[in-house]
Amino acid sequence: MICRDDVVARGRRAVLRRKRMSDVVEDYAWRSDENLARFDAAPPVRVPFADYVRNWSFDLRFTDVTERAFAIEDESGRRIGNLMYYNADRSRRQAELGISIGEPDYWSRGYGSDAVTVAVRYIFQHTSVRRLYLHTLDWNQRAQRAFEKAGFAVCGTFWRNGQTFLVMEVRRERQATRPREARTAWGGGRAR
Numbered sequence: 001m002i003c004r005d006d007v008v009a010r011g012r013r014a015v016l017r018r019k020r021m022s023d024v025v026e027d028y029a030w031r032s033d034e035n036l037a038r039f040d041a042a043p044p045v046r047v048p049f050a051d052y053v054r055n056w057s058f059d060l061r062f063t064d065v066t067e068r069a070f071a072i073e074d075e076s077g078r079r080i081g082n083l084m085y086y087n088a089d090r091s092r093r094q095a096e097l098g099i100s101i102g103e104p105d106y107w108s109r110g111y112g113s114d115a116v117t118v119a120v121r122y123i124f125q126h127t128s129v130r131r132l133y134l135h136t137l138d139w140n141q142r143a144q145r146a147f148e149k150a151g152f153a154v155c156g157t158f159w160r161n162g163q164t165f166l167v168m169e170v171r172r173e174r175q176a177t178r179p180r181e182a183r184t185a186w187g188g189g190r191a192r
Helices: 023-034 034-040 049-060 111-126 141-149 172-176
Strands: 007-010 015-018 069-073 079-089 094-101 130-135 152-162 163-171
Touching: 015 111, 023 034, 023 049, 023 079, 034 094, 049 141, 079 111, 094 111, 094 141, 111 130, 111 141, 111 172, 130 141, 141 163, 163 172
Parallel strands: 094 130
Antiparallel strands: 007 015, 015 069, 069 079, 079 094, 130 163, 152 163
């Protein structure tokens, strides 16, 4: 069930809410999944669950992660993934965006692009960030289409560990000039 105080933003289908301690079980399962790890070009988490919980709960309680990390829920309140912005550079007024839809039943159904669109709007309205960028594997065309729907455009490539990544970006001034019908409805709470 969605608690109104937790909701940060609502899209057409996706709801972004603040993370809760109860999210740790799903996060661990998703981060440990070899198939999902492929999409991050990272090895799956292999630490014992108790160690993962200890680190995760520390971040949740003692860092600003609660202001930058969100759970993604569907319309009925089922948690389906995560979205976060990080690597914030105050002088350049930019940050990196990352998303993971951990529930494969929700892939290719519009939840990812909706969550990214509403997150971009939220970040540009509630922070001083003027540029959001992300890295996506060059073969992940589903993700690239979702990011393009949210206003991101390819601005470069780079290679890491034998993998090619596209760098995509969206800028606040370009987002403001997108046609209204290309934007997702925004709603939700205020930054705390």
